[in-house]
Amino acid sequence: MRFEQLEQFVALGNLRHFRQAAEQTQISTSALTRSIQTLEDEIGCELVKRSTRSVKLTEQGELFLNYCKATLSELDVTKNTIKQSLFGRDQQKLVVGYTAKASEIVPMSCGKFLADYPNVKIEMQLLDEHELTRKVQLGEVDISVYLSSATSLVSDIHLPDQLILFVSKMHPLASQDCIRRAELSQYPMYGCFSQSKQVQSMLNEAVEGLNKSTSVKIGNITQVIDGLKCSQSFAIASIEHSKTIAQDPELALLKTNKDDSHEQLVINTNHQISGNTHVSSLLKLIEKTAGQLQMNSAPVHS
The missing domain is CATH 3.40.190.10 (Periplasmic binding protein-like II)
Known part of the structure; x- marks a missing residue:
């Protein structure tokens, strides 16, 4: 059993959709299916109930989902503890990842932030959305900022991808x-x-x-x-x-889903740093900067 399999199962448990979970973890749908089947074989019980309308976890699957989240959380804590022991607790550094569409927002916000917090170092990384999600989950990025198309699905017909x-x-x-x-x-x-x-x-x-x-x-x-x-x-x-x-x-x-799409600003934070005062200040600056640029966006934090 590998940590990547735990991350894949958490993605499936959160999204309840094989294709979306596969995209988030950057593998094919068939590879994700094989990964889940391998986990079921190793554990010795069925974890996922598959149907045309949704993906449901069995009772054992829900228990295993909690285990995966706890294990990955402990892994993040351990990684951060090791980093702190190597580089010192007094060093303050934020890694901010962002997509090309957010390239006006992040550098401008970070510039204003550094004027108020000169002792905090900021590393900015230009990445695509999938890589941002992965790095936040691994604790390699503290804050991710991107513009995403928000889609409202109004159809009551739910068919699997097949x-x-x-x-x-x-x-x-x-x-x-x-x-x-x-x-x-x-x-x-x-x-x-x-x-x-x-x-x-x-x-x-x-x-x-x-x-x-x-x-x-x-x-x-x-x-x-x-x-x-x-x-x-x-x-x-x-x-x-x-x-x-x-x-x-x-x-x-026939189209069973209607795309009423608009762009919204999405801000994700690594839970290890989300409670820090200077992080909250940077998040507020990002929102303020987005508003000043007159973007039709709705900030979301998770």
Whole structure:
């Protein structure tokens, strides 16, 4: 069992989403799946319940999540203790990481801060968002600052990444920005076979979740496409068929999530330094500087 596996399990436990957790820990979704399976084999019990709508932890998984967080926290404390013993307790230094979009905010804020706190050293690191997240979690960055697109998801249809919905381009729903469950209820449904047993199970569960299990028509991809083009039906299929669908000029994917995106300022702090007075002063300066630059942002601390 490696510390990286504990970090990956914490990301999955916090996000409850395999793809997002894989992106946060900078590995592929399949690698994350294998990592979780290895943990389950080593511990000897199931940690994660997988379904089409969400990722849920078992009772044992919740216990193990607490263990992972406590272990990684202890690791951070130990690292910081070692650093202090090597470099001295009197040395004050802040490592501030930021993305290119925040390049106006951070240097300006740090300049004002140093005028008031000349004894504090600041190291600024220009990084991408994923690397910032990783370094904050490892305690290598004290403060991270970046601009992120905030998305409001208004659809009540929740499908796993492996499934897609599609229709004929002549279908009334084809041009809509976001599809809700109630809008699908009036239309008949086709389901397309998948070669993967796991994905087929997801398909079956999704059909049941849309209340179509007693009326859905099942077929291969060719039969389903032919059925769509001569009816008002919609269809569900595995992502393995996405290329076939995309290449057909008479078909369109349905959008189940609408992106009402705007940028917000996100400030994350390493919990080891977040209570310090000079850190609070720097955070306030970052917020103030962002406001002076007239950014449409909402500061968030964690």
